[in-house]
Amino acid sequence: MSMAPGESTVNRRALLSTTASAAALSMTALAGCTGAVRRELSDDVEMDVATMVFHPASEPWFADGLSASSESTHHAALFTEKPPDVSEVFTDHYPTNERTFDNKLRNADYGSHFILVYEVRMPRADAAQVAPTILYGDLGWTGWRTVMAPMVRATRDASELDLPPETEDVIATTVIRYSADATPRRVRVPVYDEETGEVLAERMVRSES
Numbered sequence: 001m002s003m004a005p006g007e008s009t010v011n012r013r014a015l016l017s018t019t020a021s022a023a024a025l026s027m028t029a030l031a032g033c034t035g036a037v038r039r040e041l042s043d044d045v046e047m048d049v050a051t052m053v054f055h056p057a058s059e060p061w062f063a064d065g066l067s068a069s070s071e072s073t074h075h076a077a078l079f080t081e082k083p084p085d086v087s088e089v090f091t092d093h094y095p096t097n098e099r100t101f102d103n104k105l106r107n108a109d110y111g112s113h114f115i116l117v118y119e120v121r122m123p124r125a126d127a128a129q130v131a132p133t134i135l136y137g138d139l140g141w142t143g144w145r146t147v148m149a150p151m152v153r154a155t156r157d158a159s160e161l162d163l164p165p166e167t168e169d170v171i172a173t174t175v176i177r178y179s180a181d182a183t184p185r186r187v188r189v190p191v192y193d194e195e196t197g198e199v200l201a202e203r204m205v206r207s208e209s
Contacts, residue, residue, distance in 0.1 A: 045139050048113070053172050056169070060093060075118075080207045090102060112180070116178065127157075133194075152193075
């Protein structure tokens with residue numbers, strides 16, 4: 001994999017490669033690669049692509065998202081139209097040479113797509129990823145302008161995260177693009193334990209627009 005001049009090795013190698021199988025969404029933490037999963041999950045709402053990454057909590061990427069000092073350990077945002085200034089969505093810590101998350105917000109066709117951002121902060125030793133799932137729950141419309149988008153939390157081997165050795169807390173960030181036959185105003189996000197199916201958390205995310 002080639003790297004652009006000046007590209008951050010730490011952030012680049014922290015990206016996760018993910019693939020989807022017919023039975024389950026299986027993610028493998030691989031330092032050095034951007035991951036994407038594509039899987040049709042329902043007739044009227046589909047998960048097109050999801051990209052996941054770990055980065056130090058001391059280097060927050062989203063201006064209104066999690067950081068090392070934030071009280072909350074979960075954050076979610078729903079984008080149903082292009083932000084007026086995409087650059088203002090991100091902090092100076094975001095590696096713009098990666099052109100991954102900002103391009104998703106900038107180039108999405110919001111006439112038929114929406115984007116969900118989900119972040120979780122945790123100690124590095126307890127690293128876990130949150131991602132779309134077909135194991136539990138049903139992706140689709142649950143009411144007027146409301147979509148259900150189930151997620152699963154899966155533990156990851158902290159030794160595979162190629163981050164600075166002094167990193168104590170990490171943020172697992174997932175950006176998902178969905179296609180839908182209408183624009184939702186809200187997305188209900190239940191997060192299930194990967195092994196037990198227990199609901200660990202649930203959030204109602206309202207549009208940023």
